[in-house]
Every structure is written in structure tokens, then in C-alpha cells.
Amino acid sequence: MKRDPGRNPPPEVPPLPSPARGLVVAAYGLLVVAVTIDLASDPQLTFSPVLATAPVLASIGTRRPRVPLLAGVLALVVVAPLAVADPQVALPVHLTAAATVLAITFVSTANVVLVSSTERKLLESRSVAEAAQLALLRPVRERVGGLRVAVRYLAAAAEARVGGDLYEVLVTPFGTRLIVGDVRGKGLSAIETAADVLGTFREAAQVEADLGSVARRLDATVMRRRASEEFVTAVLVGVLEGTGTAEFVDCGHVTPLLVHGGRVSEVDSPVPDPPLALRSLVPGPYHVRHFGFAPGDVLVLTTDGVTEARDASGRFYPLTERLAKMAEPSPDALVDRIVADLRAYTGNGLGDDAALLAARRER
Incomplete structure (x- = not known):
């Protein structure tokens, strides 16, 4: 049965950073000091308007509306003894303070x-x-055919899940x-285009013996969506x-990398094909190229979110150079x-989404 969202508990609130927590504690301290001075000082002076800060402080770091509401009620109650302690202060001043506390209480509660x-x-x-991602990018099993495989998807935005x-x-x-x-x-x-491409690939890869024919069907799929000028x-x-070999078709993508005997080399196509939707x-x-892919070799495929990632000085991430220094025992550890x-x-920041796939041929 679907759960009523209105009955869900309030979302968990992340803890306040130390500086912010210190400021809130200091504000509470000042509020207590102000009330204490008011009760013990000149009856011609009142600090009752300061009580309006109580519901605001209580609303910080909570997602429970009753917290600022109770704080406001408590502040409203405190106005009365302050009015008694300061008999020489005009009554409208205390009434104004009470009205201010009440108004800010309502605003703080509504904000929460x-x-x-x-x-x-x-x-x-x-x-x-997340459900859409599971439908679009299905989890890849560790062992697929004669390969051991690992995949990672990195979103450029922390809130993103699919791209x-x-x-x-x-x-x-x-x-x-x-x-x-x-x-x-x-x-x-x-995202819709990616879903169409994956749907076509999952079907065409099972029935087309020629990898170039699979690419042509993918091109036709994206071509039908060209209203948005995507490729x-x-x-x-x-x-x-x-x-002991593999074949590939490069449709304008990042060059695959092959790790063989501890050495990293690019698997270039002598005649790269255009991106999907631009075949016309x-x-x-399509040009299908064969290359050696022996047991123990690792093939690394990425998107340009990896190769075009930059450091603080604007230099691209040198994947080939870094990969040569990574002697990891498994694709999972490697990625x-x-x-x-x-x-x-x-x-820790990416300018674009990135996908990374490593596949090792098993003996």
C-alpha cells in the first residue's frame, strides 16, 4: 500500500556547522541575560521586545513546527512578569512587545x-x-559472460541521480x-534520448551479428528524435x-583504453565514425575495428566527464597517465x-556527469 506523504515523519535535519551552532548558543545566552537584567534593573527600562527572537532561534535546525510555536508561547508568557517588573514603562510598550512575539511566532512556525x-x-x-535510474541504468553484474565488470556513474550535481x-x-x-x-x-x-538508445541497443545487440549494424540502428533511433538537435x-x-580479440565501433566518443601487461594504450579507430544521429x-x-583483448587485459571506457575534468589550474585529468600507475587486482577496485x-x-567537483566502465577478460 502506498504511504501517505502527509503522514511521513519530518526529514532529518543535518547538524549545524560548529560556527553556526556557537552563534545560536550565544544568542540564547544574550536572551537570558537580557531578561535577567530586565527583572533586576531600573523599572523604567524594559527588554521585553527582545523576546521576539525566541521563536526565530527555536526554528533554527528543526523541522518540527511545534518547537518555534512552544518557544513563542513561552516568550509570550514571560512578557507578563516583565510588565510587572517595569511598572513605569507604558503599557502599550509591553502590549506591542507581546504582539511582536506573537506575529514572529506565527511566521517562524509557518517557515518551518x-x-x-x-x-x-x-x-x-x-x-x-533513483527508481528512474534503476530502470534506465540497470545494475551491472560483476561477472558478465567471460568478463569481470565494474561501473560507476558520477553526477556533476550532488542532487542529481540520472543524466x-x-x-x-x-x-x-x-x-x-x-x-x-x-x-x-x-x-x-x-534522459529520454539515453533511454531510447539503451532500449535499441538491448534489442539490436541480441539480433544483429554485425556490430556496425547495431550502430546503424542506434543512429536511426537518435535521428528520429532530432527535433531537439541532440546527438x-x-x-x-x-x-x-x-x-582473444574484441571489436569496436567508435561513434565520435572518448577513445577506449586497454591495459595489457601493465601498459596502457589507446584503442584508436583508423576511421572514426560520426556521433549517432549524424551518420547522414x-x-x-560503420567501421568495425578488431584489437587484441587477451585474458587478464582490462578495457576502460569512459565519457568525457572523466577526461575533460579539470584541476584548479584548468588542466584536463590525465587518465592514461594516471591509469598506468594503478595496479589494482580487480575492475571494482580499479574504478x-x-x-x-x-x-x-x-x-571533489565535476563540471559534467561522468560514466566509467572497466572490464577484465577472465582466463
């Missing part, structure tokens, strides 16, 4: 309700986004096939069983190492 409601809706939206980068690994009658791609577009339209860069890889601009068949190194290189 608004923030809590907004955060609850954001959490629900994130849940929907235009895509990947898939499938066992087919023609060997294990992989795709990594990047939609050149933004927003929901890019997709992608690399398709087919690992041929029992041959360069007529002709974790790359992600950690990438975040350290960029200062």
Missing part, C-alpha cells in the same frame, strides 16, 4: 512548515529519480557486448568468445581508485 514540506517533496523526487550518460553490458549470441555513451543535450530530453557519442564493443552527414558503412583520484584532482 514550508521548509519541511519542501524537503519532503525533494526526498520524494529523489526516490523517483545523459549511459552504459550497458549484455551477453548475446555474438559474444559479450558493451556500450558507453554520452547524450549531447540537457534535462529530461537527454550521442558512443563506443560499442563486442568481445568475441574463444578468439558522412554517408557510408574506485580512479573515482577517488579524479575527485582529488578536481577538488
Whole structure:
């Protein structure tokens, strides 16, 4: 049964940073000092208007409306003894202070309700986004065919869950096939394009013996969506069983890297093909290239969110150079190492979404 969002508990509130927490404590201290001085000092002087800060302070760091409401009621109650302690202060001053406390209490309580409601809706939206990601980018099993595989998806925005980068690994009658791609577009339209590409790949990879034919069907899929002027860069890889080789089609994407015997080399295509949706601009068949992919070799596929990440001085992340120094025993450990190194290189900030896939051929 679907749970009523209105009955959900308030979202958890992250703890205040130490400086902010110190300021709030100091404000409470000043409020107590003001009330104490008022009760013990000249009857011609009153600090009752200061009590209006109580509900504001109580609303900081909470998502429970009753907290500022109770603080406001307490402050309102304290106005009465202050009025008795300061008989020479005009009554309208105390009445004005009471009205101010009441008004700010209502405002602070309403603000907590608004923030809590907004955060609850954001959490629900994130849940929907996570479900969409699971449908779009399915979890990849550690062992697929004769490969051990690991995948990581890095969102440029902390709130993001899905974007235009895509990947898939499938066992087919023609060997294990992989795709990594990047939609050149933004927003929901890019996500829809990525979903279409993955849907076509999952079907075409199972029935098309020629990897170039798979690429052509992907091109036709993106072409049908050209109203938004999007195109997709992608690399398709087919690992041929029992041959020690693999094949790939490069559709204007980041060059794959091959780790063989501790050395890293680029798997270049002599004639790179245009991105998906732009095949009509360069007529002709797709070029399928074969390369050695022996047991123990590791193939690394990325999107340009990795290779075009920059450090503080604006230099691109040198993936090939860094990869040569990473002798990790498994693809899972390798991608974790790359992600950690990438975040350290960029200062933990990415300018674009990034997908990273590592596949090792098993013996």
C-alpha cells in the first residue's frame, strides 16, 4: 500500500556547522541575560521586545513546527512578569512587545512548515529519480559472460541521480557486448534520448551479428528524435568468445583504453565514425575495428566527464597517465581508485556527469 506523504515523519535535519551552532548558543545566552537584567534593573527600562527572537532561534535546525510555536508561547508568557517588573514603562510598550512575539511566532512556525514540506517533496523526487535510474541504468553484474565488470556513474550535481550518460553490458549470441555513451543535450530530453538508445541497443545487440549494424540502428533511433538537435557519442564493443580479440565501433566518443601487461594504450579507430544521429552527414558503412583483448587485459571506457575534468589550474585529468600507475587486482577496485583520484584532482567537483566502465577478460 502506498504511504501517505502527509503522514511521513519530518526529514532529518543535518547538524549545524560548529560556527553556526556557537552563534545560536550565544544568542540564547544574550536572551537570558537580557531578561535577567530586565527583572533586576531600573523599572523604567524594559527588554521585553527582545523576546521576539525566541521563536526565530527555536526554528533554527528543526523541522518540527511545534518547537518555534512552544518557544513563542513561552516568550509570550514571560512578557507578563516583565510588565510587572517595569511598572513605569507604558503599557502599550509591553502590549506591542507581546504582539511582536506573537506575529514572529506565527511566521517562524509557518517557515518551518514550508521548509519541511519542501524537503519532503525533494526526498520524494529523489526516490523517483533513483527508481528512474534503476530502470534506465540497470545494475551491472560483476561477472558478465567471460568478463569481470565494474561501473560507476558520477553526477556533476550532488542532487542529481540520472543524466545523459549511459552504459550497458549484455551477453548475446555474438559474444559479450558493451556500450558507453554520452547524450549531447540537457534535462529530461537527454534522459529520454539515453533511454531510447539503451532500449535499441538491448534489442539490436541480441539480433544483429554485425556490430556496425547495431550502430546503424542506434543512429536511426537518435535521428528520429532530432527535433531537439541532440546527438550521442558512443563506443560499442563486442568481445568475441574463444578468439582473444574484441571489436569496436567508435561513434565520435572518448577513445577506449586497454591495459595489457601493465601498459596502457589507446584503442584508436583508423576511421572514426560520426556521433549517432549524424551518420547522414558522412554517408557510408560503420567501421568495425578488431584489437587484441587477451585474458587478464582490462578495457576502460569512459565519457568525457572523466577526461575533460579539470584541476584548479584548468588542466584536463590525465587518465592514461594516471591509469598506468594503478595496479589494482580487480575492475571494482580499479574504478574506485580512479573515482577517488579524479575527485582529488578536481577538488571533489565535476563540471559534467561522468560514466566509467572497466572490464577484465577472465582466463
